[in-house]
Amino acid sequence: MKNFSIVSIFALLILASCGKKEEQQMPPQGPVPFPVQTVTKQDAVVYQEYTANLEGQQNVEIRAKVNGFIQKIYVDEGQVVKKGQLLFKLETQTQNQDAAAAQANVKAAQVEVDRLKPLVDRKIISEVQLETAKAKLAQAKSAYGSIAANIGFGTIVSPVNGVIGSLPFREGSLVSSASEMPLTTVSDTKIIRAYFSMNEKQLLFFNKTFKGATTAEKLKAAPEVLLLLVDGSEYDQKGKIATMNGLVNPQTGTTQFRAEFKNPEGILRSGSSGIVRLPIIEKDAILVPQNAVFEMQGKKMIYVVGQGNKVKSKIIEVSGTSELNFIVTSGLNEGEVVVIEGASKLKDDAEIIPQQAKTEAVPAVAQDTAKTNITPAKK
Structure with a gap:
């Protein structure tokens, strides 16, 4: 016990001396x-x-003006097209037959007018008959013109420069002027319009x-x-900022603005x-x-x-x-x-x-x- 006490006291003295040295070495705070x-x-x-929604300067829906089957699609989704570029060709064989019949009616009506003219000049028949024949000729020409225009509508071109959107129809699909879904959308994205609202x-x-x-x-x-x-x-x-709506929407309490950004590299869609x-x-x-x-x-x-x-x-x-x-x-x-x-x-x-x-x-x-x-x- 005596030896243990001496050892303990000695250890405490060593610890105390170390602590003093550390205190001496620490710099003053x-x-x-x-x-x-x-x-x-x-x-x-x-x-x-x-927050804004981005739209092209022009988003033009391409729709069929006549009924027909899609004979050929000349573009693909995302393709850049020029104004007047061919997009779709619709089958118009039936309309071609109708056009031939209408053209024949025009020729027949013209022959009738030509036949009656000299008879009227010689007062063999009344002028009323000639006028009736002329009216039938005009009607025949109008019918032919309408059918010819429909044939032209079978060739669909782009009305603007832009980018082709989705193509929901495929070659062989039957489309009509009453179709709810357009053939595609051509978006002119040279200028992008950003629509946003302020409260x-x-x-x-x-x-x-x-x-x-x-x-x-x-x-x-x-x-x-x-x-x-x-x-x-x-x-x-x-x-x-190009435009600001002059009225506040009473339902949403907001007014719509439109800002325009140039899009030369087509980054914005x-x-x-x-x-x-x-x-x-x-x-x-x-x-x-x-x-x-x-x-x-x-x-x-x-x-x-x-x-x-x-x-x-x-x-x-x-x-x-x-x-x-x-x-x-x-x-x-x-x-x-x-x-x-x-x-x-x-x-x-x-x-x-x-x-x-x-x-x-x-x-x-x-x-x-x-x-x-x-x-x-x-x-």
Whole structure:
């Protein structure tokens, strides 16, 4: 027991001496450097976003004007065609027979007119008989012309430049002018039209933001719009709002707009969808990096550097986000200094060493979450 006590005391002395050495080796705790930024006001571009349906400048349904079997299909789905290009050939053999009979009737009526003319001139018969024969000739010519036109309708060509849609019928199918489904659709996609709607609140904001006594003047004052594709990428051609419906739909409470985008490479297709982004310039906005903001109990907060380089948390309100910045609507004033990184390592009244970070001179780009119901990114 005695030996055990001596060993225990010796071990405790060794541990105590090691602890003292570690204390001597640890550097004294003090303020740590943190990047900070002085709050300034600057112009920001705020984007309002609207879901849009895309359509070609012209979507022309190709329909049969006469009854007949499809003899030949000269195009395929997705093929680019020119105006006047042959698309379908319908079987017209029966109509050719009808045309021959009608043409024979025309010749017979003409012979009758020619026979009666000299008799009328010599007053052998009355002029009424000749006029009756002439009427029958005109009727025969009209019947022949109608049949000949129907034969022409058996050859179907494209009325516009565009892209062929689906082909629901195959060669040999019987089609008619009463068919519910068209033979195909030719979509002219050189210009793509994006149709989107604004609710009454958004429409009021639009009318107040862009000045003009008429709708045309307001649309002219509106800036070019962008288009987000279904994969999240931004289309490389900017568009312009071309039309605005003059009335609000009483059932939906919305007004339809149409923006137009050039489509030189055929990237956009009729029937697809996208998001139209309308830029709005917000003057003298307070912007802070998203990294500077943290959340606590559903509130957005930021650390502000005060006297003695001690930080204090403040609740802020934002109206939107960009890839890098929040637009702050309340809680911060111009000239205040905020910590822009490392907020999770801080607490109130902690002393730091402020290090001014470089700020971008280019205005931030943000999304108008208040008007488009887009939730700001959480940090």
